[in-house]
Each structure stands twice: as C-alpha cells, then as structure tokens.
Amino acid sequence: MNNGHIIETHDLRKTYRVGKVDVPALRGVELRVKPGEFLAIVGPSGSGKSTLFHIIGGLTPPTSGRVQVADLDLASLTDAGRTRLRKQTVGFVFQKFNLLPNLTARDNIAVARYISGAKGAYGPEFEEVLRVLGIEKRLDHKPNALSGGEQQRVAIARAIVNHPAILLADEPTGNLDTENSKAVLEILRDLNQRLGQTILMITHNPEAAAFAHRTVRMRDGRVMEEA
Amino acid sequence: MTTRLVVENLKHKPMRSLLSFLLIGVPVTLILTLVGLAHGMSESSQQRARSVTADIIVRSSNAGTTINLGSAALPEKFVTYMRTEVPHVRMAMGVINDPIDLPLVMTGIDQDEFNRMTGGFHYLGGQHGLRGPDDILVDQAYARQKKLQIGGTVRLDNHPWRVVGIIDGGKLARIVVDIKTLQNLDSASGKVSQIYLKLDDPANTPAVVNFIEEHTSLHAIPIEEFVGMFEVSRIQGVNEFLYVIMGIGVIVGFAVVCLSMYMAVLQRTREIGILKALGASQGFILRIILAEAMVLGIGGTVLGILMSYGACWLIRTFVPASLPMIIVPLWWPIAGAVTLVGAGLGALYPGLSAARHDPIEALAYE
Numbered sequence: 264m265n266n267g268h269i270i271e272t273h274d275l276r277k278t279y280r281v282g283k284v285d286v287p288a289l290r291g292v293e294l295r296v297k298p299g300e301f302l303a304i305v306g307p308s309g310s311g312k313s314t315l316f317h318i319i320g321g322l323t324p325p326t327s328g329r330v331q332v333a334d335l336d337l338a339s340l341t342d343a344g345r346t347r348l349r350k351q352t353v354g355f356v357f358q359k360f361n362l363l364p365n366l367t368a369r370d371n372i373a374v375a376r377y378i379s380g381a382k383g384a385y386g387p388e389f390e391e392v393l394r395v396l397g398i399e400k401r402l403d404h405k406p407n408a409l410s411g412g413e414q415q416r417v418a419i420a421r422a423i424v425n426h427p428a429i430l431l432a433d434e435p436t437g438n439l440d441t442e443n444s445k446a447v448l449e450i451l452r453d454l455n456q457r458l459g460q461t462i463l464m465i466t467h468n469p470e471a472a473a474f475a476h477r478t479v480r481m482r483d484g485r486v487m488e489e490a
Numbered sequence: 491m492t493t494r495l496v497v498e499n500l501k502h503k504p505m506r507s508l509l510s511f512l513l514i515g516v517p518v519t520l521i522l523t524l525v526g527l528a529h530g531m532s533e534s535s536q537q538r539a540r541s542v543t544a545d546i547i548v549r550s551s552n553a554g555t556t557i558n559l560g561s562a563a564l565p566e567k568f569v570t571y572m573r574t575e576v577p578h579v580r581m582a583m584g585v586i587n588d589p590i591d592l593p594l595v596m597t598g599i600d601q602d603e604f605n606r607m608t609g610g611f612h613y614l615g616g617q618h619g620l621r622g623p624d625d626i627l628v629d630q631a632y633a634r635q636k637k638l639q640i641g642g643t644v645r646l647d648n649h650p651w652r653v654v655g656i657i658d659g660g661k662l663a664r665i666v667v668d669i670k671t672l673q674n675l676d677s678a679s680g681k682v683s684q685i686y687l688k689l690d691d692p693a694n695t696p697a698v699v700n701f702i703e704e705h706t707s708l709h710a711i712p713i714e715e716f717v718g719m720f721e722v723s724r725i726q727g728v729n730e731f732l733y734v735i736m737g738i739g740v741i742v743g744f745a746v747v748c749l750s751m752y753m754a755v756l757q758r759t760r761e762i763g764i765l766k767a768l769g770a771s772q773g774f775i776l777r778i779i780l781a782e783a784m785v786l787g788i789g790g791t792v793l794g795i796l797m798s799y800g801a802c803w804l805i806r807t808f809v810p811a812s813l814p815m816i817i818v819p820l821w822w823p824i825a826g827a828v829t830l831v832g833a834g835l836g837a838l839y840p841g842l843s844a845a846r847h848d849p850i851e852a853l854a855y856e
Contacts, residue, residue: 315851322767323848323849343771346769347768349768364502365502374491375768378769
C-alpha cells in the first residue's frame with residue numbers, strides 16, 4: 264500500500280475514441296483513499312466519475328497516468344490481471360442492481376463465491392451480514408420476486424461475500440425510493456463501521472453523499488474540490 | 491454452479507430450449523432411422539436366406555457379388571443337373587424372384603420341393619400351401635401393409651392373385667406364388683433366378699462349390715457367404731448414404747446451436763457483463779456457453795432417440811413389409827457424438843464472442 268492509501272491515482276487520464284474524435288473523460292485525476300474510508304464522489308453527468316469508477320474497478324484500463332489499487336498498478340495490468348482484480352479485490356454495487364435474473368438471491372451470492380474460487384458455504388459471520396442486510400429470509404427468491412430495496416441489498420451481499428478490499432457503489436440509491444435509499448445507505452455505513460470496509464460511492468444525491476466520511480467533487484474529468 | 495447457471499438459463503427460455511432440442515433431435519432421428527432400416531432389411535434378408543437351411547446357393551456367374559434378386563437367368567435344367575450330377579447334393583430347389591416394389595420381391599417356388607428342403611412355412615392363417623396356379627401366400631407384415639385377407643385378391647405384376655394363406659415371413663420370402671405361373675408372367679419359362687442346394691453333409695460344401703465352379707459356368711456360394719452379402723457394410727451405397735446423413739447431422743447441429751446460442755448470447759449480454767464484473771474470466775464465460783450447447787446436444791440426442799422409436803412405430807404400422815426397421819442402440823453413441831460435434835462447433839463463435847464482450851458495454855446493454 265502506498266503511503267497508507269488503498270487507492271491512489273496520479274495524473275490519471277482516460278480518452279475514449281468516438282468515431283474519429285478523441286473524447287477525454289479523465290484529464291489528470293489525483294485521488295487518495297485510505298483503507299476503511301467511506302468516500303463519496305459527486306459531480307454532474309459527464310464529469311468522469313463513472314470512468315474513474317470503471318478504471319478503479321478494473322473494468323477498463325487507463326490511457327495514461329498512475330493508478331494503484333491495493334498495491335496493484337492497474338496501468339500495467341493485462342486483461343487477465345484486471346479480471347483477477349475484480350475477482351479478488353473489488354466488489355461492485357450498481358444502480359440497476361445487476362442481479363442475474365435466472366438465479367435466486369442465494370445463487371447470485373454463490374456465483375460470486377464460485378467465480379472467486381471460494382469453496383463451500385460462507386461462514387457464520389456472513390450469515391450475520393445477511394441478517395444485518397435483512398435478506399436472510401428472502402434468499403430463495405429470484406430477483407423478480409424481490410423489491411428494489413431487497414435486490415440492492417442482495418447486490419451488496421454479493422459484492423462483499425468475497426471480502427473485497429474495496430466496495431465500489433455506482434449510484435446505489437439511484438433506482439430506490441427515499442425509504443429504501445436511506446436503508447441502503449445506512450447499511451453501507453454500517454458495513455464500513457462494522458467491518459472496516461473501504462467504500463467508494465458515486466452519487467448525484469447530496470443527502471447520500473452525506474453518509475460518507477468524505478466527499479470529492481468531479482468536474483470536466485478532474486477532481487475539483489473535497490468536502 | 492456451472493450446471494446451475496446452464497440449467498437455469500435453459501429453464502428461463504423453455505420454448506427456445508425445446509425448439510433447440512427438437513431441431514437437434516431431427517438429424518439424430520434421421521440417422522437412427524436410416525441405420526434402423528438398413529439393419530432391419532439386412533437382418534430380415536439374412537434370416538430368410540438362412541432359414542431355407544440350404545448349404546449352397548447357385549447363381550448365374552454374371553450375378554457377381556451383388557445381390558441380384560431379379561433376373562431369372564439360369565436354365566431350369568441346372569436344377570436337375572445339380573440333383574443328378576453333382577456329388578453330395580441331397581436336394582436342389584430352383585426359385586424365381588420378381589421384384590415388385592423394391593425391396594419387396596415376389597418369389598416363385600415349387601411348394602413340394604420347398605416343403606422337402608425347408609420343412610415348409612409356418613402358417614398363421616388360411617390353407618397350408620399353394621394349390622392353384624393363382625394362389626398366393628403372403629406374410630403377416632405384407633398382409634397388414636396391404637390390408638389383405640384370406641380369400642381376398644391382390645393384383646401384382648398385372649395379375650390377380652388369390653390370397654390363400656398368411657405365413658410367418660421369416661423363411662425365404664414374404665410373398666410366395668407358384669413357380670410356373672411366375673415364370674410365364676415373366677416370360678421366363680424354364681428359367682430360375684437361383685438354386686438352393688442341400689448337401690448330405692455341410693462339411694462337403696467346399697468340395698461341392700469347387701465342383702460346380704469347375705464343371706459349369708455357374709457361381710456357387712456357400713450359404714453363410716451369401717448371407718454375409720446382406721451385411722449392412724457390404725450393401726452398396728448404404729455406408730456412403732450414412733456418411734452424408736451424418737454430415738448433414740453435424741451441419742444441422744452446428745447451425746441450430748450456433749443460431750440458438752448466438753441469440754442467447756445477445757439476450758444475455760448484460761448478464762455476461764455482470765459475470766465479468768464479478769471476475770469471470772473469458773474461459774469461464776466460454777465454458778458456460780459450451781456447457782449449455784452440450785446440454786442442448788445431449789437433450790437433442792435423447793429426444794432424437796425417442797423420436798426414432800416414434801419413426802419405428804410409424805414404419806412398422808404403415809409399411810411393415812416394405813421397410814423392416816429395427817432399433818439399433820449401438821448407433822446411439824455415434825449419433826450422439828455427431829450431434830455433440832455439431833453443437834460444440836456451433837457454440838464456439840457465440841461463446842468466443844460472449845467471452846470477448848467488453849464488460850462496460852455489456853453492463854450498459856438494455
């Protein structure tokens with residue numbers, strides 16, 4: 264870990280090629296996140312926060328610059344290396360929940376364990392997490408039989424079942440009503456406090472950002488200010 | 491977990507899965523039906539030839555090694571010659587064959603000679619033996635196929651025959667008439683198609699064969715060798731036809747699975763993105779697609795086997811005499827392998843395409 268940071272970027276740049284035009288999405292992002300920190304990233308659409316999320320999560324490589332995640336230099340990782348990162352180091356929570364529709368909640372969690380190479384059932388401490396998430400009695404239902412709030416809680420359970428170093432949440436309350444949004448944010452804060460889980464959350468919602476320890480604002484592909 | 495993913499995927503779109511099973515099963519049924527027909531015809535021909543209990547069959551030399559049932563090329567005097575001049579021959583019986591609707595053949599016999607050599611037919615109904623020149627004996631399969639009854643008339647070779655008996659078709663022929671009448675109808679008076687010889691001792695077969703080959707221009711074949719000519723592998727064209735059908739099976743399996751899995755991959759783009767976000771490797775994604783294709787292939791094979799029983803039932807019900815089909819379980823793994831090869835090849839392109847999906851684009855797919 265670099266200087267005690269679990270995530271560290273320096274002059275991080277990402278340029279997408281759209282047709283014949285280069286579109287810069289990140290223009291030199293500087294960001295540091297400590298282990299156990301709950302960080303919110305806010306900013307308008309097109310500010311580059313999703314691109315930053317994708318790079319830190321190993322879904323796409325950076326164009327240039329340095330990005331260290333849990334001691335791994337993501338700029339030098341191959342596709343297989345980024346696959347390993349997603350398998351072992353990061354967990355994702357998406358706005359649209361992204362549960363596999365054909366599998367039950369239990370199997371959605373199990374598939375993440377299976378892909379990570381974990382053997383057998385999860386331990387009693389994860390049973391406790393399921394109780395905290397309030398889904399322990401809903402595990403045998405498929406996503407279409409679960410409410411949005413329940414689906415997002417299953418997605419959170421799936422994201423942390425392999426004990427990732429970092430939980431990446433992209434607008435986790437974007438598809439939820441106020442009550443469920445609050446419940447999900449409290450769960451994230453609880454996981455952060457109870458398990459020391461590092462969380463990086465993208466949100467448009469200032470009320471959601473208020474649940475984090477720290478908020479950074481992005482604009483035009485750069486981190487502009489910290490709150 | 492791979493199994494669970496595959497099974498749930500198949501259950502999620504049951505109609506797509508069922509149609510895939512059905513389409514993959516059709517070439518399996520085709521292969522098994524063709525094999526069943528070839529083996530059925532082969533076995534029933536072999537059984538009929540063996541049950542005559544002759545030791546040697548004599549044919550004209552130009553019949554060669556092909557199964558020439560049609561031509562009446564042997565002068566009938568050779569029957570007498572075999573009886574009187576060839577050592578060790580205890581009985582000789584000339585028959586005339588007249589193909590009416592291949593593979594069906596009407597056979598002309600001398601009832602008394604036939605009874606002496608073979609012990610006679612096993613009768614299931616009607617009178618025992620041909621008595622009048624227009625009498626005809628048919629086996630139960632032909633009677634069922636043509637809805638013939640004792641006392642009824644059947645027109646064959648443009649001649650009205652009176653059905654006088656129903657026989658068990660396992661001996662010599664399915665349709666039997668008087669040799670003289672058939673010789674006249676075929677303008678082959680005094681000619682026979684082949685001569686069956688029964689020896690005083692089967693051990694003398696090689697000596698008798700040599701004698702006939704040396705002293706006549708005829709071709710003498712030990713009965714077991716003759717029976718061997720009906721082996722499926724020796725029937726001209728059958729193997730080539732089977733290879734063509736197997737090739738079609740591979741192509742159909744390939745096309746069905748390729749199309750089915752391509753559609754499935756398109757429909758599941760987002761799910762593939764989810765799996766990739768969870769850390770699934772390209773190999774993992776490819777393995778799931780191939781496993782699903784294998785399940786489709788195995789399911790299609792099982793359905794194809796079941797449908798081959800259906801085809802067998804239909805054939806035995808409607809054309810039991812013309813197409814004596816049997817089920818050949820030995821060919822199930824071959825038909826299955828043909829299908830799985832097609833399915834595996836068909837799944838490669840969609841599988842590789844899915845494995846190479848960009849996870850961000852896949853997750854954004856609606």
